[in-house]
Amino acid sequence: MEQKGVSLELQSPIRIDIGMYKKGLYKETDKMSDLICENYPMVLVMSRFGIALGFGEESIGEVCRKNQVDAYTFLTVVNFLTEEIQTVTPELCEHLSLDTLVLYLHNAHDYFLDFRLPHIRRKLLDAISSCPTDVAFVIRNFFDEYATEVDKHMTYEERTVFPYVHNLQQGKPDTKYNITVFSRRHEQIEQKLSDLKNILIKYYPGTGSYLLNSVLFDLFTTEEDLSSHTRIEDKLFIPAVLHFEKRMLKK
């Protein structure tokens, strides 16, 4: 079982290892459908910007404008995730729309909390229903504890960080809070998910099943997804807010 699991990690085509799909820097004139086909994890990114499928032959720029999404911010996130953009320059920060970026992060939170985690939970409980009740019990406990942690982590951002950024943009900076406070306490949240994956791979006592394999795939992709989410927050969002704070100070 262990060997099988490890080879999954190395070969699974479903893994959201975004780096491996990259086809160079994406531009406004590229077709949206090409972006998604060459780079299918971007379908998640797109929907977090509030863009739905069914855009025909339209370019990224056109699709963004129709959906009232700032194309520059959209492309920055895309190119950042494909690792075409590695450093955040002041020029980039100048052009970035913080509102759009916050909306993106907010929708990502909704996705994880209201869809992804509950969905995995249902599947997981179903998949482990045949294993001994005490084992099923502790696995469920583990997952619920994890979901509560993620909820706490993201709720803090929703209730404290995003309102702070909103007020900052309205020209009402908070005297007690700044983005550095957030950057210091911001931790990665995918570690525990990786633990669960390891536990299932190495120690799961029941017979394997297609459903359990599918849960395992979900855990791999969600771990990657959460880790890129954190990366966007740490390496793009925080520097952009920091830039904005500095600009406010100059005024």
Add this chain to the structure above:
Amino acid sequence: MNANLRIAIYESSLIIRNGLSNLLKKIGMPVILSDISEGDSLCESLRIHRPDVLIANPLLLQSHALHHWREESGCPELKVIALVSMLWPEASLHNYDGQISLYDDMEAIKQTLLKLVENKEDENTDDEQQSLSAREKEIVVCVVKGMTNREIADRLYLSTHTVITHRRNIARKLQIHSVSGLTIYAIVNKLVELSDIHQAKE
């Protein structure tokens, strides 16, 4: 491969840099840093990213200054591998911890890098075994029952420092970093009963 090496590349050619990066990714050793520009910023980058290994074009890095780089960047343990792309006097490569030729195949590169890890792990081969010792299992049971490090230390006649070391080793061996994760491990391996945990929590 379970060698968590943090690798940086110092090479001016984008083609070689990306090629090597992709190759290392394939053998499970992702590169953390490849866009170092020439000159002073190398030291700065090393200080920030603290890689374990630097694969560098010897043309860009004067070998006699290796110890200087290590000191300046605050990475005294840094291993430096020469990326040799042309005929190069052997004597000047002595200061490096290894060499990769532009014409090496994947396996050769992998072995060169693994050799660095082996040397590192020789110092603590004993606890590289993946299964837990009897003592570690005892500690897992205590942790799962919700005991603090202090309580575990008292119960097992150890210092808290030793308990912490054991816990760190357990986390590394099992790749489980939380109490609730250890609980699953303990239940599955029948180290505790569910009722033990419930009682302890009440």
